[in-house]
Amino acid sequence: MTASQPEHEPEPIHDAEVIAFPARPDTQVVDAEIVPTDTEDQEETAKPEAPAATTEVAVRPKGRAVVVPASLRTAAFRAREVAKRPDRLALAVLKHELIFGSVGTARGAGHVWRWMTAAELDTQLAIKPELVLTTRKKRRNVVLTGAGTTAAAVTAAWFLLTPAVPILALLMVLAVAGGLERRRTALGAAEAGHAALGGSPSAKEVKQVFVAAKLAKQADQVRVVGPVTRTDGAWEATLELPPGTTYKNATKKRGEVAGAIGVDEVQVALDPVKGHNGRVKLWVADEDPMQGHRVENPLATRAADRVNFWTDKLFAGRDARGRAVEFKMVERSYMIGGEPGGGKSVASNNVLAWFFLDPRTQVYLADGKFGFDLMVWEPMAKFVLTDKRPEAMIAMLREVIAEMDRRYKILRKIGAPKVTEAIAKKYGLHPIVVHIDEVQFWSASGDTKADKEFMTALADIVGRGRAAGIITGVITQRPAAEVVPTRLRDILSIRWALRCTTPAASDTILGTGWSGRGYSAALFEPDQRGAGYVLAEGSSPVQTRAAFIDPDRGELQALADRAYALRKDAGTLPAADERTDVRLLNAVLGAMGDADKIHSDMLVTRLADTDEFADLTQEALAKILRPLGVVSKGVWAAKIEDPTTKTTRQGYEKDAVLQALERV
Numbered sequence: 001m002t003a004s005q006p007e008h009e010p011e012p013i014h015d016a017e018v019i020a021f022p023a024r025p026d027t028q029v030v031d032a033e034i035v036p037t038d039t040e041d042q043e044e045t046a047k048p049e050a051p052a053a054t055t056e057v058a059v060r061p062k063g064r065a066v067v068v069p070a071s072l073r074t075a076a077f078r079a080r081e082v083a084k085r086p087d088r089l090a091l092a093v094l095k096h097e098l099i100f101g102s103v104g105t106a107r108g109a110g111h112v113w114r115w116m117t118a119a120e121l122d123t124q125l126a127i128k129p130e131l132v133l134t135t136r137k138k139r140r141n142v143v144l145t146g147a148g149t150t151a152a153a154v155t156a157a158w159f160l161l162t163p164a165v166p167i168l169a170l171l172m173v174l175a176v177a178g179g180l181e182r183r184r185t186a187l188g189a190a191e192a193g194h195a196a197l198g199g200s201p202s203a204k205e206v207k208q209v210f211v212a213a214k215l216a217k218q219a220d221q222v223r224v225v226g227p228v229t230r231t232d233g234a235w236e237a238t239l240e241l242p243p244g245t246t247y248k249n250a251t252k253k254r255g256e257v258a259g260a261i262g263v264d265e266v267q268v269a270l271d272p273v274k275g276h277n278g279r280v281k282l283w284v285a286d287e288d289p290m291q292g293h294r295v296e297n298p299l300a301t302r303a304a305d306r307v308n309f310w311t312d313k314l315f316a317g318r319d320a321r322g323r324a325v326e327f328k329m330v331e332r333s334y335m336i337g338g339e340p341g342g343g344k345s346v347a348s349n350n351v352l353a354w355f356f357l358d359p360r361t362q363v364y365l366a367d368g369k370f371g372f373d374l375m376v377w378e379p380m381a382k383f384v385l386t387d388k389r390p391e392a393m394i395a396m397l398r399e400v401i402a403e404m405d406r407r408y409k410i411l412r413k414i415g416a417p418k419v420t421e422a423i424a425k426k427y428g429l430h431p432i433v434v435h436i437d438e439v440q441f442w443s444a445s446g447d448t449k450a451d452k453e454f455m456t457a458l459a460d461i462v463g464r465g466r467a468a469g470i471i472t473g474v475i476t477q478r479p480a481a482e483v484v485p486t487r488l489r490d491i492l493s494i495r496w497a498l499r500c501t502t503p504a505a506s507d508t509i510l511g512t513g514w515s516g517r518g519y520s521a522a523l524f525e526p527d528q529r530g531a532g533y534v535l536a537e538g539s540s541p542v543q544t545r546a547a548f549i550d551p552d553r554g555e556l557q558a559l560a561d562r563a564y565a566l567r568k569d570a571g572t573l574p575a576a577d578e579r580t581d582v583r584l585l586n587a588v589l590g591a592m593g594d595a596d597k598i599h600s601d602m603l604v605t606r607l608a609d610t611d612e613f614a615d616l617t618q619e620a621l622a623k624i625l626r627p628l629g630v631v632s633k634g635v636w637a638a639k640i641e642d643p644t645t646k647t648t649r650q651g652y653e654k655d656a657v658l659q660a661l662e663r664v
């Protein structure tokens with residue numbers, strides 16, 4: 001019997017006596033044992049009716065106590081056990097080594113096999129069969145030669161030396177492979193990063209990613225459909241998720257999937273598989289697809305092209321896999337938003353270049369900055385809003401609404417539901433585009449009445465304009481509900497979110513809930529210029545890098561010149577007095593007065609008296625006049641501060657301005 005395990009059921013304690021041990025301040029109880037006390041003592045201390053709980057008390061062990069750390073005691077215990085059965089330990093070590101060694105060797109053999117069969121070139125088989133087959137043949141020869149040489153060496157060693165040599169060699173291979181495998185296992189899922197996965201990971205490794213991302217509990221719940229293949233600069237695999245887990249569940253976990261692979265989120269694409277909602281196509285880029293070489297706009301490279309608004313698709317950029325992101329603009333409207341510097345002007349230029357390259361399209365331009373971002377397009381625009389007063393914007397929208405009403409009347413008369421290319425041609429109802437940059441200037445100006453009037457007119461054009469061949473586009477650097485109310489956003493059919501500061505801002509552009517489903521323009525970094533999400537054709541937003549028409553290479557001006565020439569030929573340029581460039585050149589002539597040349601500073605001072613060009617700086621003026629063929633140079637003219645004195649400074653000659661006017 002022991003104190004902790006009494007042989008009888010313990011009875012309730014009614015009374016007990018506390019036995020005090022003499023105090024020994026210089027010693028500390030480290031260990032103790034339970035020993036029976038003398039019968040005498042027992043009789044003395046235990047009262048007859050007292051509970052017979054125990055006849056044992058704790059006493060100090062005899063002799064001096066030695067402090068032995070627990071770890072040392074454990075080690076000593078283990079050593080004692082091993083000493084008893086060394087064979088068992090040897091067996092355990094061997095088993096351990098054999099398991100890791102065999103798995104490691106099998107993995108190595110798998111790598112060799114994939115290399116020999118050129119698995120990374122699988123997708124090229126249909127396009128370049130010769131390259132793939134030659135590579136496979138060469139690699140097969142290398143492997144067979146290596147294997148043959150090893151087999152010959154092993155046989156020779158076995159018979160000529162001693163069988164111990166090849167056996168030792170085999171054990172060494174197992175030990176090395178086992179070591180590598182153990183290291184791999186130790187690194188575990190946390191290190192199952194891109195480097196660990198490599199450029200063409202095994203199916204098992206890919207499954208592990210989904211376990212790490214908590215899309216499956218175990219690897220065998222995920223099925224890899226077909227091989228894991230390599231495409232240009234990426235690897236891809238199709239996966240079947242555990243029953244009940246859908247493609248949408250996977251897209252929500254894109255960040256976790258990227259983390260488990262060890263790459264940036266933008267490097268991972270998860271696409272649906274048609275016909276199976278439980279399958280997902282995983283694509284992982286080696287490099288960040290939202291950086292590196294710019295995406296070219298084919299309009300800038302195909303010099304002879306013009307656009308047909310009714311049949312062509314607008315090229316916006318490329319998705320993460322390098323596929324074109326393009327969509328038709330018939331019966332559409334658009335919104336481009338993102339934080340300053342995110343690439344809105346660049347994105348807008350892709351859109352505007354496309355519209356202007358169809359000479360039939362009439363474009364209304366308004367820019368809440370009243371700057372020069374749209375200057376390159378202004379000479380061809382049907383109307384450019386230069387008046388900052390809210391009434392001026394309302395007047396512009398009313399003009400469009402009046403045209404829209406006129407079109408509906410014609411449609412009703414001819415019994416057509418909407419304007420088509422044929423109807424447009426027959427009745428002159430060519431596409432109209434209303435492009436409003438920095439829309440917050442009018443939609444959130446602070447003047448509630450004016451804002452409301454603007455929003456009502458704009459929503460009317462967006463809603464009814466589609467069928468009448470009128471396209472509306474709004475751009476904003478402040479994507480917020482008060483700038484673009486939900487009721488307007490929801491009827492804008494193409495939504496392009498460039499980098500945003502918050503997921504909420506991204507949702508303001510794309511629509512509520514998209515960021516929660518893994519589509520947020522807030523995940524882009526400032527150096528990923530032009531990166532965004534486009535919601536246009538498909539059911540989900542597409543991660544897109546906008547095409548970049550580079551103004552510094554003269555591409556933007558070249559496109560504008562082409563559009564201008566096309567419109568000149570088609571006779572669709574606006575009347576001279578409606579054009580900003582003509583108005584500016586006339587204003588410059590007016591500022592020159594009778595003089596045949598003028599210094600730039602004097603010109604700008606005099607233009608300040610006009611309403612339209614009052615804010616122009618010398619640099620801005622030079623930027624606008626240069627494409628028109630008017631270049632500033634050193635001219636001998638009267639000084640502004642003292643007209644009687646002449647001096648040489650940068651300025652303009654009247655002849656150049658007159659020639660430019662003739663040209664435009």
Ligand SMILES: Nc1ncnc2c1ncn2[C@@H]1O[C@H](COP(=O)(O)OP(=O)(O)OP(=O)(O)O)[C@@H](O)[C@H]1O
Nearest residue numbers: 294340341342343344345346477529530546547548
């Ligand atoms: N798609 C792109 N590819 C490469 N570079 C780009 C792209 N988009 C933008 N950039 C770079 O970012 C710069 C800023 O772009 P952009 O002027 O379009 O931004 P923004 O959003 O319009 O800025 P802001 O609101 O201040 O006008 C460009 O001058 C260009 O250098």
